[in-house]
Amino acid sequence: MQENETVEFKKSLSQLKAGLVSIAAILNKHGAGTLWFGMSNDGKAVGLEANEKTLRDLSQSIAAHIEPRIFPHVS
Incomplete structure (x- = not known):
């Protein structure tokens, strides 16, 4: 798998x-x-170690900062 115009990789949630x-x-x-x-x-x-709270927080952060609002699939 590699990055392209529709796929982006980040090493950690600090990014x-x-x-x-x-x-x-x-x-x-x-x-x-x-x-x-x-x-x-x-x-x-x-x-990446992520528990349910981390995944929920990530989903909420994405939804809160993207307009028009999206509802991301986070797993």
Whole structure:
């Protein structure tokens, strides 16, 4: 798997702000896309520990910062 115009990788949730900018750009250009956390830029899984609260917070953060509002699938 590799990054392209509709797929973006971020190593950790500390890159959430950059991820939000990326997904907004992807949505503006293509209308849909995928943002992966726990992946290096070369497409290798580096892992990410996330519990239910972390996933819920991530989903809410994405929904709160993207207009028009989207309802992301976070798993």
